[in-house]
Amino acid sequence: MTTTTPTPSPAVRERSPGTAADPGAAARRRRAVSQWLFIAPAIAYMLVFFSYPLVRNVVMSFQQYTPATYFTGEAPFTGLDNWRAVLTDELFAASLWHTLVFTAGSLAGQFVIGMALALFFSRRFPLSGVMRSLLLLPWLIPMVVAGTVWRRVLDQETGVLNEALQGLNLTSGAIPWLSSPDFALLSVILVNIWIGIPFNMVILYGGLQEIPREIREAAVLDGAGFFRRFFGVTLPMLKPVVTVVLVLGFMSTVKILDLILALTNGGPANATETLGTHTYQLSFLQLDFGQGAVVGNVLILVSMVFAVIYLRANREGMAR
Amino acid sequence: MSSTHTTTTGVRLTRAKRLDYASLVFGVLVLAVLLFPLYWMVNTALQPSAALAEIRWLPQTLDLSNFRSAWNSQADNLLTSILVALGAVAVCLALAAPAAYALARFRLRGARTVVFGTLITQMVPGIVVANALYNAYVELNLVNSYLGLILADASLGLPFTVILLRAFMVSIPEEVLEAGMVDGANRFRVLLSIALPMSRNALITGGLFTFLFAWSDFLFALTLNTTDAVKPVTLGIYEYLGAHVGDWGAVMAVATLSSVPAAILLVVAQRYVAAGISGGSIK
Numbered sequence: 001m002t003t004t005t006p007t008p009s010p011a012v013r014e015r016s017p018g019t020a021a022d023p024g025a026a027a028r029r030r031r032a033v034s035q036w037l038f039i040a041p042a043i044a045y046m047l048v049f050f051s052y053p054l055v056r057n058v059v060m061s062f063q064q065y066t067p068a069t070y071f072t073g074e075a076p077f078t079g080l081d082n083w084r085a086v087l088t089d090e091l092f093a094a095s096l097w098h099t100l101v102f103t104a105g106s107l108a109g110q111f112v113i114g115m116a117l118a119l120f121f122s123r124r125f126p127l128s129g130v131m132r133s134l135l136l137l138p139w140l141i142p143m144v145v146a147g148t149v150w151r152r153v154l155d156q157e158t159g160v161l162n163e164a165l166q167g168l169n170l171t172s173g174a175i176p177w178l179s180s181p182d183f184a185l186l187s188v189i190l191v192n193i194w195i196g197i198p199f200n201m202v203i204l205y206g207g208l209q210e211i212p213r214e215i216r217e218a219a220v221l222d223g224a225g226f227f228r229r230f231f232g233v234t235l236p237m238l239k240p241v242v243t244v245v246l247v248l249g250f251m252s253t254v255k256i257l258d259l260i261l262a263l264t265n266g267g268p269a270n271a272t273e274t275l276g277t278h279t280y281q282l283s284f285l286q287l288d289f290g291q292g293a294v295v296g297n298v299l300i301l302v303s304m305v306f307a308v309i310y311l312r313a314n315r316e317g318m319a320r
Numbered sequence: 321m322s323s324t325h326t327t328t329t330g331v332r333l334t335r336a337k338r339l340d341y342a343s344l345v346f347g348v349l350v351l352a353v354l355l356f357p358l359y360w361m362v363n364t365a366l367q368p369s370a371a372l373a374e375i376r377w378l379p380q381t382l383d384l385s386n387f388r389s390a391w392n393s394q395a396d397n398l399l400t401s402i403l404v405a406l407g408a409v410a411v412c413l414a415l416a417a418p419a420a421y422a423l424a425r426f427r428l429r430g431a432r433t434v435v436f437g438t439l440i441t442q443m444v445p446g447i448v449v450a451n452a453l454y455n456a457y458v459e460l461n462l463v464n465s466y467l468g469l470i471l472a473d474a475s476l477g478l479p480f481t482v483i484l485l486r487a488f489m490v491s492i493p494e495e496v497l498e499a500g501m502v503d504g505a506n507r508f509r510v511l512l513s514i515a516l517p518m519s520r521n522a523l524i525t526g527g528l529f530t531f532l533f534a535w536s537d538f539l540f541a542l543t544l545n546t547t548d549a550v551k552p553v554t555l556g557i558y559e560y561l562g563a564h565v566g567d568w569g570a571v572m573a574v575a576t577l578s579s580v581p582a583a584i585l586l587v588v589a590q591r592y593v594a595a596g597i598s599g600g601s602i603k
Contacts, residue, residue: 035507038422039434042415042482049475050441053452060452070458117350125343131351133590137358140582140593142536144554145575148561149361152568160360163375197354199597206598255445258538262558279447284543289451296448307443311436 054300060293067287075290086282086294094270095278095295099302102189102274103253109193110249111242114200119230121201122208132205139198147262150191154178181271184264188272192259196252200245207241208234243309250306255299275299358579365390365572390573397556398577400466401535404552407470408534409527412477416526417519420485421511425497435486441479449475450543457544464549472540477530484596488522489515525596528589535581553578 061082063075086092121132138146153161154177162174177187211234219229235242257276260266266273266281273281275295283292365386366379423431453472454463462468496518497510516523538554545551557574564570585593 032428035422035426035428038418038426038507038511039428039431042419042478043434045415045475045478046438046441049449049453049472049478050444052456053449054444056452056455057448060455120343120346120350123339123343125340125347127344128347131347133586133594134351135354136586136593136597137355137579137582139597140532140586141358141579142538142554142582144536144538144558145578146357148557148571148575149357151561152364152572153357153360155568158375158568160375194354194357202594202597251443255447257447258554261538261542262561276445276447279451280543283447283451284454289455292451296445296451299445300448303443303445307440311439 057293057296057300060290061297063290065287065289069287069289078290082288082290082294086291091270091273091278092295095273095275096298098185098272099254099274099276099299101185102192102256102272103250105186105189106192106196106253107246107249109189110196110200111246113193114197114245115204117197117201118204118208119234121205132201135201136198138195143195143256143258144262146191146195147259150187150194151178151263154187154191178264179268181269184268184271188260188263191263192253192256195259196249200249203241203245204238207238210241211237247306247309251303254303254306275302361572361575361579364568365576367569369567369569386569386573387577389570390577393560394553394556394574394577397551397553400550401552401554401578404466404469404473404550405531405534407466408473408477409530411470411474412481412530413523413527415474416478416481416485417516417523418508418511420482421489421515423482424486424489424492425515426507435483438479438482446476446539447543450539453540454543462544464545464547466550468544469540469550469552470534472544473534473537474530476533476537477526480529480533481526484526485519485522488519492518521592521595524589525592528585528592529596532581532585 060075062077062079064078064081065075069075117135121128153159156162156174156176156179159174159177161177162171165171166174175183177183215237216229216233219233224232255276256274257280260272260274260277261280264272266277275298279292279295279299281292282295283289363376363379366382366384367376368381368383368385419434422428423435449472457463457468462471492515497514499514535552536554537552538558541550541552541555542558545555553574557571557578560574561571
């Protein structure tokens with residue numbers, strides 16, 4: 001992040017409250033107003049598309065929505081009914097658990113493989129640049145498309161993965177990747193790892209480039225082996241980048257919906273239902289927006305914890 | 321002395337070269353494994369449906385019938401996707417450019433709070449936005465409208481673009497901008513005629529990513545539309561998958577068509593894409 005130094009400048013001094021006698025005060029105020037006009041449209045837009053939904057979801061979580069609401073326009077307040085109904089539902093606990101497993105599993109896989117690839121690509125060899133950009137493709141295609149493609153690859157009967165595993169005699173029968181509750185969550189995690197590898201790789205690669213060569217060379221001269229070098233030098237120096245990657249990864253993973261809808265639709269037997277898909281099911285399929293809002297609010301609470309971590313990491317980055 | 325020096329360098333070079341080729345081979349392997357699903361998508365799309373009962377590692381003939389039927393069913397949706405994505409880019413850049421400029425160049429009290437708030441917005445889950453937005457859209461008559469979807473999709477790229485543009489505009493030397501103000505041009509003129517042309521790369525990156533985000537959007541397309549009036553290709557493929565499950569050739573042809581923008585971007589605008597992924601997150 002670019003350094004915004006808080007050194008007092010003429011413009012800052014200008015801001016200090018002028019006395020009534022100051023003839024320039026009015027002009028300055030007028031200028032400040034005209035300057036804010038540059039930002040006003042963006043702020044208004046963000047208030048409508050981000051702040052309003054946050055507030056409205058809290059209000060909605062205390063209201064009762066039924067399909068009839070759209071004819072009558074009435075959504076009466078029912079206190080904590082929605083919260084009670086959602087939180088005592090077993091499906092909510094399951095969704096919360098799936099969300100945590102999905103997020104933790106995805107992050108671990110994406111990070112480890114992304115890091116390995118970043119290290120691999122930071123040695124220069126022919127075509128490494130071209131390969132690095134080709135690897136971005138999984139991240140660039142729409143998630144619904146990725147889900148659709150993997151549904152084909154993982155298909156129990158006609159999928160190429162089962163065909164290959166059986167051809168190599170690695171498994172005796174076809175594995176029901178997406179059609180068995182025992183495998184579905186794992187499969188969805190594997191696909192999401194595939195999607196997230198490029199993002200992790202690109203940012204970690206960028207971080208690795210920033211580490212001065214001399215430091216690693218010095219460690220080599222000191223006789224440090226690969227793992228000593230990685231855990232003793234590279235990883236500590238990469239820490240700010242690692243934090244940002246993990247937190248951004250968390251933020252985007254915890255709310256994933258389209259991938260799961262395309263792959264499993266939350267099934268089989270709710271095995272891949274997460275907070276995101278559960279909100280969608282409640283609001284848009286059962287048309288109970290009040291209960292959907294409750295789950296959405298829980299999702300926000302979970303995200304908020306990590307938002308704080310992200311902003312702290314970012315502030316450290318800004319101070320650099 | 322000097323001869324031994326050259327030999328050691330020579331030995332080191334050949335060893336380095338051997339390592340190069342080992343890396344190259346390993347790199348190709350990694351690439352093959354990670355891109356295999358996409359290869360399989362195209363491979364399936366190119367085979368006649370009847371041939372799909374058995375696994376064919378290579379298409380036997382170039383059969384375009386799947387693409388023909390995919391095009392017939394999805395051409396309208398592809399056009400919708402393009403229109404919506406371009407609209408989102410226009411809205412996003414029009415809002416982001418002046419805001420980023422003001423946040424970067426003016427010393428306004430509260431500017432830090434705005435930057436902070438912009439960072440936070442990236443953390444609001446889309447489904448939460450959709451939940452509230454749908455209900456507001458019903459009241460405002462924006463459900464099933466291009467405008468409604470464009471405005472919603474622009475929100476996917478706006479925070480990212482503001483942060484990216486601001487980071488870029490902070491680094492423009494003040495003298496360059498002041499030079500434009502000598503003739504009495506106001507700040508808005510300076511933005512239009514000096515700051516924006518200089519920020520071209522950042523604008524392209526922000527625009528590309530907003531396009532990509534909007535093109536990939538499925539959530540808003542799914543929730544803010546109740547009829548077929550406005551149907552982007554992401555929604556098209558989802559419904560197609562439900563209706564044609566089993567006819568993988570046709571479904572994979574649609575998937576291939578909807579990946580085209582990503583593929584084009586990667587070839588044409590490679591450096592902007594890499595810059596966008598790293599710049600948008602760390603800066």
